[in-house]
Amino acid sequence: MFLMDLFTRCRKCQHERVPVNVEFSYCPDCGQLIENEWYIVRCACCGIKEKAVIKNGEIMPEANFCHNCGGHEYIVEKLPKINFVDINYAVLVRKAVEESKPTEFTQCWAEKNVSKQLLLQQLR
Ligand SMILES: [Zn+2]
Ligand SMILES: [Zn+2]
Numbered sequence: 001m002f003l004m005d006l007f008t009r010c011r012k013c014q015h016e017r018v019p020v021n022v023e024f025s026y027c028p029d030c031g032q033l034i035e036n037e038w039y040i041v042r043c044a045c046c047g048i049k050e051k052a053v054i055k056n057g058e059i060m061p062e063a064n065f066c067h068n069c070g071g072h073e074y075i076v077e078k079l080p081k082i083n084f085v086d087i088n089y090a091v092l093v094r095k096a097v098e099e100s101k102p103t104e105f106t107q108c109w110a111e112k113n114v115s116k117q118l119l120l121q122q123l124r
Pocket of ligand 2 (some may be wrong): 043044045046047048066067068069070071
């Protein structure tokens with residue numbers, strides 16, 4: 001049951017002790033190479049920044065609608081680097097880096113997000 005064991009461990013470690021001020025670091029708990037990624041969400045209608053949260057593994061705005069225009073659509077944007085302005089809006093995603101496939105998300109990441117992530121990667 002090696003795969004099962006691996007999956008369980010993967011689920012357990014949230015890599016919470018990885019420092020947030022670096023781009024890459026090895027997790028002190030599980031030893032995986034972790035990439036810190038910051039994401040913000042914007043209203044798809046007026047483009048204003050919304051405070052981002054992660055719900056069920058998905059990045060979305062904290063509010064149900066845009067406080068500026070009332071829109072319900074939003075876009076998720078990956079930040080190349082976190083700064084002091086965006087840190088109030090951004091969410092941190094700790095991504096385990098696979099040595100062979102560095103841009104692919106691991107099973108720790110919700111699968112329904114994959115298409116959005118691929119889109120984001122293409123926009124880079
Ligand atoms: Zn870890
Ligand atoms: Zn808006």
